[in-house]
Amino acid sequence: MKKQAVVRDEPWQSFYGPNLGYVMELYEQYLQDENAVEPEMCEFFSTWTPESKKETARREVIQNQSVGNVHIDKLLAAIKLIDRLRVYGHLAAEIYPLKNRKRETKLIDPEHYGLTEADLENLDAALIWPNAPSHITNGLEVYNHLKHVYTKSIAVEFHHVENLDEKQWLTEKFENELFSTSISPEKKISMLTRLIEVEEFEKFLHRTFVGQKRFSIEGLDAMIPILDEIISLSVQSGAKTINIGMAHRGRLNVLAHVLEKPYEMIFSEFQHAPNKELVPSEGSIGINYGWTGDVKYHLGLDRQIKDDNTVQARITLANNPSHLEFVSPVVEGFTRAAQDDRTNPGYPSHNPATALPILIHGDAAFPGQGIVAETLNLSSLFGYKTGGAIHIIANNTIGFTTESKDSRSTKYASDLAKGYEIPIIRVNADDPEACMIAVKLACEYRETFKKDFLIDLVGYRRFGHNEMDEPLATNPLLYSIIPAHPTVKTIYSKQLVAEGVITEKQVNTIEQSVQEKLRSAYEKVPKERHDSNVELDPPETVEKGLPKMNTSVPLNMLKEVNDGLLNWPKDFHVFNKLEKILKRRSDAFTKKDLVDWSLAEALAFGTIISDGVPIRLTGQDSERGTFAHRHIVLHDHETGEIFSPLHTLQTAKASFAVHNSPLSEASVVGFEYGYNVFAPETLVLWEAQFGDFANSAQVMFDQFVAAGRAKWGQKSGLVILLPHGYEGQGPEHSSGRVERFLQLAAENNWTVANLTSAAQYFHILRRQAAILQKDEVRPLVLMSPKSLLRNPNVASSASELTEGEFKAVIEQPKLGGTPEKVERIVLCSGKIAINLAENIQSFEEMDWLHILRIEEIYPFPFETLTNIIKRYPNLTELVWIQEEPKNMGAWNFVEPRIHSIAKEGVSIKYIGRRRRSSPAEGDPNVHKAEQARIITEALTRNIEGGL
Helix, strand or coil: CCCCCCCCCCHHHHCCHHHHHHHHHHHHHHHHCHHHCCHHHHHHHHCCCCHHHHHHHHHHHHHHCEECCEEHHHHHHHHHHHHHHHHHHHHHCCCCCCCCCCCCCHHHCHHHHCCCHHHHHCCEHHHHCCCCCCCCCEHHHHHHHHHHHHHCCEEEECCCCCCHHHHHHHHHHHHHHHHHCCCCHHHHHHHHHHHHHHHHHHHHHHHHCCCCCCCCCCCCCCHHHHHHHHHHHHHHCCCCEEEEECCCCCHHHHHHHCCCCCHHHHHHHHHCCCHHHCCCCCCEEEECCCCCCCCHHHCCEEEEEEECCEEEEEEEECCCCCCHHHHHHHHHHHHHHHHEECCCCCCCEECHHHEEEEEEEECCHHHHCHHHHHHHCCCCCCCCCCCCCEEEEEECCEECCEEHHHHCCCCCCCHHHHHHCCCEEEEECCCHHHHHHHHHHHHHHHHHHCCCEEEEEECCCCCCCCCCCCHHHCCCCHHHHHHHCCCHHHHHHHHHHHHCCCCHHHHHHHHHHHHHHHHHHHHCCCCCCCHHHCCCCCCHHHHCCCCCCCCCCCHHHHHHHHHHHCCCCCCCCECHHHHHHHHHHHHCCCCCCCECHHHHHHHHHHHHHHCCCCEEEEECCCCCCCCCCCCCCEEECCCCCEECHHHCCCCCCCCEEEEECCCCCHHHHHHHHHHHHHCCCCEEEEECCCHHHHHHHHHHHHHHHCCHHHHHCCCCCCEEECCCCCCCCCHHHCCCCHHHHHHCCCCCCCEEECCCCHHHHHHHHHHHHHCCCCCCCCCEEECCCCHHHHCCCCCECHHHHHCCCCCCEEECCCCCCCHHHCCEEEEECCHHHHHHHHHHHHCCCCCCEEEEEECEEECCCHHHHHHHHCCCCCCCEEEEEEEEECCCCCHHHHHHHHHHHCCCCCEEEEEEECCCCCCCCCCHHHHHHHHHHHHHHHCCCCCCCCC
16 A cells, blocks of 8 residues: 655644654643743744634634644554553563463553554554654554564563664664564574574483483573574674673583584583593684583683684683673673783773673573672773673573572563663564574674673573473472473474475484484593593692792883883873872982882883783772872873873883772672683783772682682683781771682682782782793782881882892891891781881890791792791791781681691790681771780790780
């Protein structure tokens, strides 16, 4: 039917759709009472209707409610209906494969708005849908088309997106373009083949390895073609890196079909055979293995996409523990590292088109785990944005045995995303073609707006939480439906046969081919276990510790870097007090002034990027420093502009990035860990606002930073700065919880240090930068100072930077000079050592005492300490002193180690706070008294330790 033009012989007929309805409502109010509308509108409407005709028009509107040929009440009702259809169509959509959820249709029913089909048919399409396709001519056709779009296998929600351009783009794409896109017969057969591979793989595992956990994908099989399509479209758009994060549900299928991990390798992991002997598939560039390993459904993989032997892209599935969502910020960190170009000085240039993160969530975990919200919050921040992630909720409508009504307070699993204005599309997992529409919209939106997009893939879980569970015991109603429900492969194959795209015989042929491939792969797997060949020891390069290296810097280089750090534009107005403090640094190498902690750090950073090593530093106040010590980013106090001298350093050969982070520890630590793993040449530092706050990221330390290499062979050189020291500021501003990091310390997995001089900090940073790409690389945990930042006893001479090196143990100057007289050696670490040094001068005749500062607590310096202790023949006691309570701090870690190096007859004592449940006192006066007692006991003869 040919579309009729709308005759516009009246002024009001120049308005369309909702605008017309709004204007006519105002016009009606004007006709009844001029004072009811704004004066400007009054003047506007007076030009519509001459005064002589005003009363006639008023009566017509009131009595007939019509203007021209348009019935206002019907038009307004139709506009409201279409608006509600767009906003609430998701409530009536057919998105649940099992059809076990009630569809809410009232809000999109014409009768609810007093409309009949005839009423809709009498309305011109352009009045209620200005952008209607040419073949849609009246209101009824508009309604039927949009009802099909919004209530079939796809449901969308994007009215929470505030940007009008995005909202309009999404509406036009969804209503006009996507549903008119045809899928070729070849593409349909390809999708069916993929679904057959997915299902047959799961069935083979189920039959062959009875009762073994695999966390089957069945019920969400369409996830694999979805990932195929996202990867294909992204690579076509220029992405060179695709990073995927997901939990264990469906992971083996993703490994097999998206990452192309050979079937025989997966089967060997079920068989307990040595899968390292098997050959990876063509294009695979890394099977991750540590020496202790991990279960098969936690492992990740890299592979390359090649075309004519040219690498087009790299796909990475990140290793992930059972802490389902914690991999999300790690993958975001991977991606930002892939997008940054760190080869030039200044901030790294960032190109989000080069890499894409795909984050697959569980429907219970997405609203249930706070790390999700913390990660979503990173998405638009300057230092963390990745140009948008594509999120997929693998929606089983159940979590373990807990149904949705007990696991979230929102209607949908995806509702959290609304708070971050992320468009949401929900799609029925039994409709593969609808899934392709969802993918197309997601990829085009991400490419256009560089923002996150969420696909809620709604399916079910064919078996229990794992294949050993019996779901009928806890979810009887749900699992009375599932066994009788056909698989998506069955549904789609019948559809394509009915369409004439493929024959049943061809379907059977594809199935038999896949089954034969699975059988053939299984026959290659050794049937015997070879436990005797399993090695659980770290590689020799890890066990032997760090190599000795030169970290000193020539004086001329230090001077050049220092001059550069004080070089800001002449018209840049640094805050007066700060300028005076910074300018004093110019004397550090000319008047024998000492280098304090913050200058040592800045010099380390400057020389490291001058060596060509990029640096990334983040934390909640890292630009200034929590304790106003760093000021690595300067602010013009007149204009508010910022300037960082490290970005204009003439000697720099690599980038320097510093970012104040959001108030999140878990997501930021995960992000920085991921960044470092993916960009191993980069010195990445994360700084806690106070060391105590690191406990908010404990999962990241436990599962990734401490154990990632042993489990997955995943190397990291991440530096963790934890401000630590007891200054009477209470429980949450004292302890970096060194005990937790020492408890996790084993197999040379990281270095834990508590330093007492600026030079030590300078050298340990440069040492860390030097080992980044060596096999010996490991994270560095530093208990960094607070009150010591400006303490002159911590400052170092220039010669200690130009000629020195990092020392695991430092002997207290002016003590221990007469070995025969020394009876007690006090062992300590960090701030308490400086407290001892400050108080020792008030005591007389201290030749009976020596003090050793253990700067590197792990790996414990056995050899160095043993050699020092041997010098003192009359030693009677080794004393460990610490600020922390006895059940915290380093005591529990060092005690057995001190016993192992002590000579026979030498007693081991503890001096410090008693065992406590809280790490520090809340009263500063009580703190001072306790601190004084500890120092006095350490420096006084014949006082028993051991609280």
